[in-house]
Amino acid sequence: MKEGRGRKRSADEAFADDPQFDKIAPDGVVTFILDEGKMTVRVHSAIMKNASPVFAAMLGPHFKEGHALREGGCEIPLPEDDGVVFAWICRVLHCQNDTYSWQPEPKEIVQVLDVAEKYDLSKGILLSVRVWVGHQLEHTDTSDLWSLLLACHRAQDGDSFESISRKLLLSCAESFVQLAADTKDAGRTAYRLAATLEVSRNEVLSKIFWILHVDLPDAIRGYPCRHDENPNPYCMMNVQAGMTLHLHHNDTSRSINQGVDLVLDALSKLCKHTIDCEPCIKYRGAMCRSIHYTCVNIEEKVKGLCLACFDRTSTGKCTNEHGKSLVAPRPVGYT
Structure with a gap:
């Protein structure tokens, strides 16, 4: 001593x-x-x-x-x-x-x-x-949430681990791997956690960007009076205008919340375009409501990480089989 x-x-x-x-x-x-x-x-x-x-x-x-x-x-x-x-x-x-x-x-x-x-x-x-x-939990920015998430893992606080990871998935637009790299004395757990969050966020963002760049344009092009012999020219003009509402949104470095906001913003702008064709008015209203519901539903279904499964599985995803050993066999010499 x-x-x-x-x-x-x-x-x-x-x-x-x-x-x-x-x-x-x-x-x-x-x-x-x-x-x-x-x-x-x-x-x-x-x-x-x-x-x-x-x-x-x-x-x-x-x-x-x-x-x-x-x-x-x-x-x-x-x-x-x-x-x-x-x-x-x-x-x-x-x-x-x-x-x-x-x-x-x-x-x-x-x-x-x-x-x-x-x-x-x-x-x-x-x-x-x-x-x-x-x-x-309610008073922190992204970098602090990341620190708290690592703290929850060390403290084995499963409830807060799930809540904080969900909040990060929804609100964080930064690279999780970069957050891990910026962490003092970051170990394997920090990088594994970052990779798990990156995969989870990208899965949701891919759905949102599909809606924005595929489903929404297809829906806009599907206006009813396009099949008429003399389609309403204003409807055609609205289609052309609607197809460009979201094209400037090409930055994929976004959080899930920001991705949903992109779609909702495009819907809001679309609904401000005036048309006098009754079938197209009804169609556009139903289409906007459907896409709005889909986006909000995607956002609400985002789940935080399960601490037990993160520690016991190779993917970190919850399997709801907490009573079993979930660690996959590792090759000889694996560290």
Whole structure:
């Protein structure tokens, strides 16, 4: 252990006034020194030992911190850890209700998980992490949603994992692979998650662009009076105008919501064209309603990723067979 750890404190020194977070355990006998001595966090040794095998060993009989603890109390410097994040972890370990007193940003939630994994504290704070993630769901942009999704995977929060992945699929126009590439210390899980989201989004976008560039033009060309001996010239003009409504929309780097908006925008412009042919008016109204319903239905049916199936299948898609082993056999030598 590093020098300075486990220093014995006198009785007066042990209960001297400490900075913020000292009220976590005023009569605790273990004090963590954080942020280069600017913050101290006093805790009960029994709670920390019970929550973490790392601290159970550190405060046991084989380390100097444990010897100092038996003689009245000890200070443990943790210079590499964020003081506020570590202090809040200690606070929720001592009182779960304090979870609701803090609303960490997505970056801080990731830091909480980093510290919790470092000291094997994850089991004690996972419920708190899920609460904090829930608070952030409605107030984050795409990059933060990506961070939260990775945090949900680490915390094994299936409900939030599904909700956030659905929100990303609907609202994100960025490359998921690029988001993974921009993630600090991104591992295989981040890239696999990005690939799964890319495939899911592209499947839906392909349906939307088919409607925009195939179904909609076919429907516009299908106006009833085209079969008449003397078709209404205004209907023909509307067909020609309608066929160009969406042609400038050639950027495929769009979210699902944006793709649906392209179709609905084209329908809205089409309906603003005036015609005086009763059969064509009825036809256009029915056609627009049908395509509108189809697009909205596609949007509503977008599902988030199932955490259990993402972890247990090669495709990441939900099979609704959660009671079975779903991992496909891997070739010899596969890593």
